[in-house]
Amino acid sequence: MKNSWSNKFDEYRKKSNYDSMTAEEEKMAYDKARKALDSFKAKYSRNLTEDYYRIRKGC
């Protein structure tokens, strides 16, 4: 189904060159993001499930 994109999403796609990235640019962007994700997980990985549910479900 075609989403009726609001302008903000179109603007983001343009601003970030999301649709026009070369394969190399795409690889660099994803490598950078994955590296940051791995670094975040290495520093902060912990089990917050119980706290998350308590907050989210108000119990």
Place this chain on the structure above:
Amino acid sequence: MPEPLPFWRANFNSSDLVIMDTSFVMDLLELNESKSRAQECADTLHSIGINKALAAFTFLVPLEMYNAIFQNKAKEAIKSEYNSIEYNQKALKRFSKDNPEEYRKIVEESYRIAQEAMATLKLYPQVYDQALGMPGQALVDASMTLQSKYLFPGTNDPTHLAIAVSENATYFATTDRDYLVVNEPNLHILVDDKLYKKYYNK
């Protein structure tokens, strides 16, 4: 009623908008218990990207994440300070009064981690860089309508969903079982494999 789909069954394309629930984001960041679910969420985000769809999050995601991190840290600090005291609002108030500096550190550290989490997420080009949802009467009304319809246990659940609906999202990615009951036109609920198999036995 259309069934939710497991993440791997989604066929994303460039006109799709995928709203990531807090549970999805926290699993992606390994702030919840399952490493296999973290990998599923990472694979899903990757699939969104290679198919040029967009992923986005509501304004509640950083707030709920901050709260979960804060409560986890505060609970540990209270246990350490008062030994066996139960964690509740009264204990939290007592701790903040007895240890204002430590309390401040917990707040600042939790905020910093939540900020770093969101900054990490936004490095992915397929993630829209602004939180979605404009708090106001329209959102309150839409949330309350969805709460009446689905009887969610949590008050934030219908708000995430109301934002997804108002943004014409095509997918809602979550690892929270409470969204399994959702049936909104043109919005597919995506869940992790374990949750899907548990409820649909496939």
